Amino acid sequence: xxxxxxxxxxxxxKGIAKVIDHCRSLNIRNSSILVVDGNSSDRTVNIARxxxxxxxxxxxxxKGAGLRQxxxxxxxxxxxxxxxxxxxxxxxxxxxxxxxxxxxxxxxxNRIFDKNSITLLNxxxxxxxxxxxxxxxxxxxxxxxxxxRVFKAKTFKSLKLESNGFDIEAEMTLKALKxxxxxxEVPCKYKKRxxxxxxxxxxxxxxxxxxxxSIL
Ligand SMILES: Nc1nc2c(ncn2[C@@H]2O[C@H](COP(=O)(O)OP(=O)(O)O)[C@@H](O)[C@H]2O)c(=O)[nH]1
Ligand SMILES: [Mg+2]
Numbered sequence: 001x002x003x004x005x006x007x008x009x010x011x012x013x014k015g016i017a018k019v020i021d022h023c024r025s026l027n028i029r030n031s032s033i034l035v036v037d038g039n040s041s042d043r044t045v046n047i048a049r050x051x052x053x054x055x056x057x058x059x060x061x062x063k064g065a066g067l068r069q070x071x072x073x074x075x076x077x078x079x080x081x082x083x084x085x086x087x088x089x090x091x092x093x094x095x096x097x098x099x100x101x102x103x104x105x106x107x108x109x110n111r112i113f114d115k116n117s118i119t120l121l122n123x124x125x126x127x128x129x130x131x132x133x134x135x136x137x138x139x140x141x142x143x144x145x146x147x148x149r150v151f152k153a154k155t156f157k158s159l160k161l162e163s164n165g166f167d168i169e170a171e172m173t174l175k176a177l178k179x180x181x182x183x184x185e186v187p188c189k190y191k192k193r194x195x196x197x198x199x200x201x202x203x204x205x206x207x208x209x210x211x212x213x214s215i216l
Pocket of ligand 1: 009
């Protein structure tokens with residue numbers, strides 16, 4: 001089976017080279033790298049191409065729209081490793097995560113935050129969303145919004161996701177819970193990001209909340 005690392009980017013010229021190198025250093029058999037770019041105005045796309053990654057320029061903007069476009073371009077059997085381009089996620093457990101994907105169709109990286117890797121506001125938001133999801137869906141999820149995940153393209157497509165923005169992770173986790181997709185969480189270290197965040201805690205927090213309530 002083929003493994004595809006999908007890396008969504010928007011102006012990530014500080015982190016993209018490091019993340020591509022990190023993915024390659026895992027030496028996963030039959031793997032390739034697909035960068036899906038939301039029309040960056042910096043050198044992200046040039047760097048990704050120099051590093052011999054395949055680059056897909058998405059139509060329009062938004063992490064969710066970009067990821068959906070990227071996964072929809074794959075074959076159903078392909079295994080996707082989804083990871084951000086900002087150097088935050090440790091990939092130490094990715095081989096293990098891939099080995100779990102036959103039994104558990106959605107494998108989530110459960111973030112263990114380094115000091116200063118996340119703002120207090122974001123940490124608070126994460127806690128509230130995890131708590132809400134646990135209460136509403138009656139299954140404990142420790143990290144609903146994690147950006148490191150492994151799944152088959154087929155599973156992703158079956159969820160019929162609609163999010164265009166940073167609500168994509170919430171939608172994916174909650175629809176998987178609702179549809180009885182087996183989920184497993186694997187710990188992953190989370191470091192301070194390279195470059196600047198694209199997430200607006202209040203605007204995107206509200207979008208995520210709206211998404212969470214719409215799936216109930
Ligand atoms: N393709 C694509 N990727 C995006 C877009 N917006 C953000 N991203 C990427 O999504 C990932 C997560 O964004 P980030 O700013 O790190 O959000 P945070 O991790 O929640 O703080 C990063 O790799 C971004 O470059 C977009 O419009 N299109
Ligand atoms: Mg990030």
